[in-house]
Amino acid sequence: MNSDCLVDITMSTTKLKISKREKILSEAAKLFREKGFGGSSMRDLAEKVGIEAASMYNHIRSKDEILEEICFSVGRKYDEQLTEIEKQPCSFSEKIESLIAFHVKMIIENGDAVSVLNNDWKFLNSKKLVEFKAMRNEYEKHLASLITAGIEEGSFKPVNVSVALFTILSSLRWVELWYKPSRGVTKEDLAKDISAILMNGIKA
Amino acid sequence: MNSDCLVDITMSTTKLKISKREKILSEAAKLFREKGFGGSSMRDLAEKVGIEAASMYNHIRSKDEILEEICFSVGRKYDEQLTEIEKQPCSFSEKIESLIAFHVKMIIENGDAVSVLNNDWKFLNSKKLVEFKAMRNEYEKHLASLITAGIEEGSFKPVNVSVALFTILSSLRWVELWYKPSRGVTKEDLAKDISAILMNGIKA
DNA sequence: CAACCTAACTAACGTTTGTTAGTTTAATAA
DNA sequence: TTATTAAACTAACAAACGTTAGTTAGGTTG
Numbered sequence: 001m002n003s004d005c006l007v008d009i010t011m012s013t014t015k016l017k018i019s020k021r022e023k024i025l026s027e028a029a030k031l032f033r034e035k036g037f038g039g040s041s042m043r044d045l046a047e048k049v050g051i052e053a054a055s056m057y058n059h060i061r062s063k064d065e066i067l068e069e070i071c072f073s074v075g076r077k078y079d080e081q082l083t084e085i086e087k088q089p090c091s092f093s094e095k096i097e098s099l100i101a102f103h104v105k106m107i108i109e110n111g112d113a114v115s116v117l118n119n120d121w122k123f124l125n126s127k128k129l130v131e132f133k134a135m136r137n138e139y140e141k142h143l144a145s146l147i148t149a150g151i152e153e154g155s156f157k158p159v160n161v162s163v164a165l166f167t168i169l170s171s172l173r174w175v176e177l178w179y180k181p182s183r184g185v186t187k188e189d190l191a192k193d194i195s196a197i198l199m200n201g202i203k204a
Numbered sequence: 205m206n207s208d209c210l211v212d213i214t215m216s217t218t219k220l221k222i223s224k225r226e227k228i229l230s231e232a233a234k235l236f237r238e239k240g241f242g243g244s245s246m247r248d249l250a251e252k253v254g255i256e257a258a259s260m261y262n263h264i265r266s267k268d269e270i271l272e273e274i275c276f277s278v279g280r281k282y283d284e285q286l287t288e289i290e291k292q293p294c295s296f297s298e299k300i301e302s303l304i305a306f307h308v309k310m311i312i313e314n315g316d317a318v319s320v321l322n323n324d325w326k327f328l329n330s331k332k333l334v335e336f337k338a339m340r341n342e343y344e345k346h347l348a349s350l351i352t353a354g355i356e357e358g359s360f361k362p363v364n365v366s367v368a369l370f371t372i373l374s375s376l377r378w379v380e381l382w383y384k385p386s387r388g389v390t391k392e393d394l395a396k397d398i399s400a401i402l403m404n405g406i407k408a
Numbered sequence: 409c410a411a412c413c414t415a416a417c418t419a420a421c422g423t424t425t426g427t428t429a430g431t432t433t434a435a436t437a438a
Numbered sequence: 439t440t441a442t443t444a445a446a447c448t449a450a451c452a453a454a455c456g457t458t459a460g461t462t463a464g465g466t467t468g
Binding site for chain 2: 034035036119123150154160164167172178190196198
Binding site for chain 1: 444445446449
């Protein structure tokens with residue numbers, strides 16, 4: 001048994017532990033999405049995972065921790081992508097459009113977790129709630145800067161920045177409720193259609 | 205004591221009962237908005253109302269009934285207004301704009317109840333949930349017809365109707381989280397700014 | 409006055425909640 | 439083989455849950 005093999009074995013046990021924790025987190029996201037954080041019991045969740053409720057505490061610290069992990073891990077992804085987009089050498093229109101495309105992609109690929117972020121963040125305990133709101137404010141501030149810069153550059157109309165900001169962000173939320181693969185709409189098409197409306201409006 | 209007086213007395217006792225029930229409903233809306241339906245207990249609610257939890261059962265049948273009453277009474281208001289707008293002799297653009305204005309007005313004037321409708325409808329019991337979804341589908345179908353008609357008439361671009369429909373509806377949802385009288389924005393201005401973006405987009 | 413009713417109360421019910429303690433099982437390491 | 443460890447289990451806790459039962463106080467009606 002050489003060291004490579006040892007690493008493999010270590011990996012596989014570690015991976016097993018991580019994957020059980022991750023199984024709990026992903027089943028939790030699914031359950032919270034369906035029944036809400038308050039409406040989901042640890043026993044419900046345990047059944048989905050396939051173990052007893054008490055056994056989950058070998059992998060997670062508390063029910064609150066599950067919510068925190070879901071909200072912040074998704075939140076961080078949004079932050080990272082926005083930072084990435086800010087750096088890209090493209091027009092402000094393209095930046096907004098690629099942010100819209102990213103939101104659509106996130107909803108389609110991580111619908112459960114995004115849904116929890118959107119709907120259950122208010123059940124974070126008070127300490128984490130403050131942290132979450134700060135993160136969200138930061139995100140909104142960065143997006144507002146993009147819009148302001150776009151207006152100054154002449155790419156955007158002189159719209160009310162707050163209104164534009166929140167209209168863009170919340171206009172994406174219906175996708176979470178509406179999207180089903182069975183509708184046969186690709187995420188690229190969806191992002192394009194939403195962008196078209198937000199960029200050019202519906203008026204002929 | 206004439207019959208007018210009798211009516212008055214009857215009215216006042218009736219009114220007292222109604223107003224206590226209504227107090228429960230409005231406090232419930234406020235509490236559900238803040239903590240969610242599942243996160244709000246009857247004891248919490250009773251404290252806000254100023255009586256014991258058990259005493260509330262003189263006025264309401266169950267916790268579920270409170271949620272139903274809130275969701276359906278607000279839902280009916282939306283239905284009625286949409287029907288009203290459909291009848292008005294004006295362009296399809298104006299119809300959409302006046303629907304947007306109505307949504308803004310509802311959120312500002314009945315923010316708590318609208319918030320419950322938006323966030324807690326999924327906790328309706330299964331029978332009422334079916335009814336609720338039917339109501340919502342009906343609403344969406346009517347709005348979709350307005351958009352389709354507007355496109356056919358040439359007032360609107362040939363946008364994807366579903367996308368336009370849901371973008372309009374959910375783009376209004378941030379108002380619920382954002383609006384504070386202290387911001388000094390009137391609901392008319394707000395509706396105008398939102399309409400401007402949805403009608404003409406942000407692109408210069 | 410007597411009968412009645414509304415709306416409040418206290419007390420308690422049977423569940424369900426998140427979580428802990430202690431134990432068992434099975435796999436790995438020495 | 440023996441010791442160790444991770445991860446499952448059962449049992450139980452104390453608290454909170456929605457709700458019901460029974461009672462009481464105060465105002466209304468006949």
